[in-house]
Amino acid sequence: ETGVTQTPRHLVMGMTNKKSLKCEQHLGHNAMYWYKQSAKKPLELMFVYNFKEQTENNSVPSRFSPECPNSSHLFLHLHTLQPEDSALYLCASSQPSSAYEQYFGPGTRLTVT
Amino acid sequence: AQSVTQLDSHVSVSEGTPVLLRCNYSSSYSPSLFWYVQHPNKGLQLLLKYTSAATLVKGINGFEAEFKKSETSFHLTKPSAHMSDAAEYFCVVSDNGANNLFFGTGTRLTVIP
Numbered sequence: 001e002t003g004v005t006q007t008p009r010h011l012v013m014g015m016t017n018k019k020s021l022k023c024e025q026h027l028g029h030n031a032m033y034w035y036k037q038s039a040k041k042p043l044e045l046m047f048v049y050n051f052k053e054q055t056e057n058n059s060v061p062s063r064f065s066p067e068c069p070n071s072s073h074l075f076l077h078l079h080t081l082q083p084e085d086s087a088l089y090l091c092a093s094s095q096p097s098s099a100y101e102q103y104f105g106p107g108t109r110l111t112v113t
Numbered sequence: 114a115q116s117v118t119q120l121d122s123h124v125s126v127s128e129g130t131p132v133l134l135r136c137n138y139s140s141s142y143s144p145s146l147f148w149y150v151q152h153p154n155k156g157l158q159l160l161l162k163y164t165s166a167a168t169l170v171k172g173i174n175g176f177e178a179e180f181k182k183s184e185t186s187f188h189l190t191k192p193s194a195h196m197s198d199a200a201e202y203f204c205v206v207s208d209n210g211a212n213n214l215f216f217g218t219g220t221r222l223t224v225i226p
Contacts, residue, residue, distance in 0.1 A: 004156060040122075043157075043203070043216035056213070090156060100145055100164075100207045100214060104156030 003027065004105035006091050012111045015081055021108045023074040023091030029103070031096045032074040034066060037088040037107065049074065050096045081112045115140045117187075117204045119217035127225045132176075132191040134220045136204030139185065145207040146187045147214070148178060152200045160202070163187065174198070199224045 004025045013019050025032065034046040048056035049068040063085075065077040074091055088109050092102040120135040138144055148160040161172025168180040174197075178189045187204060204217040 040218065042218050043214075045213060048213070092157075100147060100162060100205075101159055102157075102214065104149075104151075104158070106154060106156045 004091060004093055004103050006089075006105035006108050008108060009106065010109045010111075012113060013078070013081065014113055015083070017081075018077070018079040020078065021076040021089055021091075021110075023076075023105055025072055025074075025091075025093040025103070025105075027093055027103060029093035029095055030071050031094045031099060032068060032071070033092040033094075033102065034074065034076055035090040035092065037090055043090070047076075078110075081110075083112050086110055086112045115142075115144065115206045115215045117146075117206050117215060117217040119202075119204050119220050121220050122218065123221045123223070125223040125225060126194045128196055129193050132189070132194045132198065132222065134189040134202050134204075134222065136187045136189065136217060137185050138187060138204070138206045140206055146178075146180060147205040147207070148172065148176070148187075148189050149203045149205055149216075150200050151203065151219075157203065160189070194222075194224045196224050196226065198222060 007022045030051050032049045036044045045058050046060045047066045052068050063080050067075040088107040090107045091105040094102045116139045118137045146163045149157040150160045151157045161170045163170045163180045171177045176191045201219045201221050203219050206215050
């Protein structure tokens with residue numbers, strides 16, 4: 001599969017669980033992003049990584065922990081989430097010099113019970 | 114501060130009729146503006162971009178948008194809607210300093226056969 005892939009596509013977890021979301025890009029980009037998409041709200045930027053270094057943390061609660069081991073992979077580790085964290089989590093990538101042209105994955109639909 | 118307002122949360126048109134999706138922006142800088150499209154169960158895709166060149170911008174699938182500074186608008190149009198155009202459309206403004214994207218709340222386009 002080409003472009004940006006995300007796994008799993010759907011995830012249901014309890015508030016005490018620990019899970020991880022995975023994103024992989026096959027485009028040779030060096031910047032990667034996590035977004036949260038909730039109903040009726042604008043897309044919210046969560047984290048930005050440039051060349052594996054975190055350059056943006058948009059006041060995200062510590063129950064969300066990102067990891068970027070290399071420029072092609074991005075993880076979002078989840079623990080002790082709240083029901084209001086239920087949303088579609090989108091990963092994107094770009095070249096750092098063209099951050100407006102981001103390529104998005106299909107997202108992970110997360111439900112916290 | 115940068116922000117966009119999408120004036121309609123839902124637009125419904127008949128197949129073959131024109132499409133107009135409205136967007137107004139607010140920006141402290143000379144803005145860069147974009148439209149992204151999200152089809153069901155897919156990631157967001159860049160439709161077109163304005164980055165201070167020609168004010169009338171042509172994108173993929175026959176869409177175009179016109180930057181009007183006096184009206185702070187960047188409306189998306191298409192002369193003739195196709196069934197495959199049914200999707201969610203997001204107007205986006207860029208923070209030119211940090212290359213972050215600020216998304217509108219989206220407009221869902223329905224195309225009636």
